[in-house]
Amino acid sequence: MVDILHRIGIENATAAEAYQALATLDGLRAWWTEDTTGGTGPGEEIAFRFERGGFDMKVEESEPGSRVLWEVVGGTPEWIGTRIHWDLRQEGDWAIVLFKHEGWREPIEFMHHCSTKWASFLMSLKRYVETGKGEPHPNDVHVDDWD
Amino acid sequence: MVDILHRIGIENATAAEAYQALATLDGLRAWWTEDTTGGTGPGEEIAFRFERGGFDMKVEESEPGSRVLWEVVGGTPEWIGTRIHWDLRQEGDWAIVLFKHEGWREPIEFMHHCSTKWASFLMSLKRYVETGKGEPHPNDVHVDDWD
Numbered sequence: 001m002v003d004i005l006h007r008i009g010i011e012n013a014t015a016a017e018a019y020q021a022l023a024t025l026d027g028l029r030a031w032w033t034e035d036t037t038g039g040t041g042p043g044e045e046i047a048f049r050f051e052r053g054g055f056d057m058k059v060e061e062s063e064p065g066s067r068v069l070w071e072v073v074g075g076t077p078e079w080i081g082t083r084i085h086w087d088l089r090q091e092g093d094w095a096i097v098l099f100k101h102e103g104w105r106e107p108i109e110f111m112h113h114c115s116t117k118w119a120s121f122l123m124s125l126k127r128y129v130e131t132g133k134g135e136p137h138p139n140d141v142h143v144d145d146w147d
Numbered sequence: 148m149v150d151i152l153h154r155i156g157i158e159n160a161t162a163a164e165a166y167q168a169l170a171t172l173d174g175l176r177a178w179w180t181e182d183t184t185g186g187t188g189p190g191e192e193i194a195f196r197f198e199r200g201g202f203d204m205k206v207e208e209s210e211p212g213s214r215v216l217w218e219v220v221g222g223t224p225e226w227i228g229t230r231i232h233w234d235l236r237q238e239g240d241w242a243i244v245l246f247k248h249e250g251w252r253e254p255i256e257f258m259h260h261c262s263t264k265w266a267s268f269l270m271s272l273k274r275y276v277e278t279g280k281g282e283p284h285p286n287d288v289h290v291d292d293w294d
Contacts, residue, residue: 002150005149005151005258005262007262009290094291094292096291107150115266120270123267143154144156
């Protein structure tokens with residue numbers, strides 16, 4: 001089992017603000033994909049849609065200001081059953097976000113792509129919380145020909 | 148042992164152009180750090196320097212248009228002995244770069260940071276080859292408070 005790991009710091013922001021971007025539909029629509037629907041509470045499912053398909057996430061945990069955990073229950077077969085961890089904390093003027101997309105069965109080429117693409121969306125999350133403006137799909141930054 | 152994986156695609160570029168950006172001092176200076184010195188041939192060492200330290204890489208393999216492999220021989224202790232793989236290939240109009248920073252002993256928080264920062268520098272590499280202008284240190288994009 002192999003994981004995708006990332007860390008961003010959001011300047012002049014609180015962990016509570018970062019949490020809002022991960023635990024509300026308006027927040028998620030502002031940095032990942034504009035087509036986000038469903039429920040963001042524990043036990044509910046969020047549907048993220050893109051031009052070429054999408055993902056359904058079951059919210060396993062959601063603790064204000066500290067943690068969000070999703071399990072992938074719908075979407076591309078390589079993602080089903082994997083889990084996406086968001087751990088938040090405050091460090092002075094920075095909201096720190098530790099990201100883990102856990103449980104990939106093999107380090108396939110698609111996992112390389114997803115790692116870079118996650119980083120790009122995390123930078124969109126950072127900019128959204130810092131400035132009010134992210135780059136969610138369909139206006140996202142493209143990293144390669146699969147994108 | 149855990150690895151950092153990434154994939155970028157460079158549009159309207161050849162694998163030979165991507166190789167030049169990885170195997171010449173002028174290329175490396177244009178997307179990673181302006182303070183790059185040493186030799187880029189097999190068996191030689193490249194010194195990459197940043198405001199807060201740097202890395203020395205021994206070139207283990209360098210095959211035009213297809214592959215570069217570095218071993219980290221100097222720098223932050225967590226990096227010593229790890230290896231950085233660059234695998235290049237052509238897919239139509241795209242130069243595809245598969246990146247692997249292999250051999251981390253533990254998935255420490257610093258590894259999360261380095262994964263995101265590598266993605267950011269890979270996007271700088273992509274822009275450099277596509278447009279002639281990257282964002283090498285000291286003009287690099289910052290991802291968090293360790294940066």
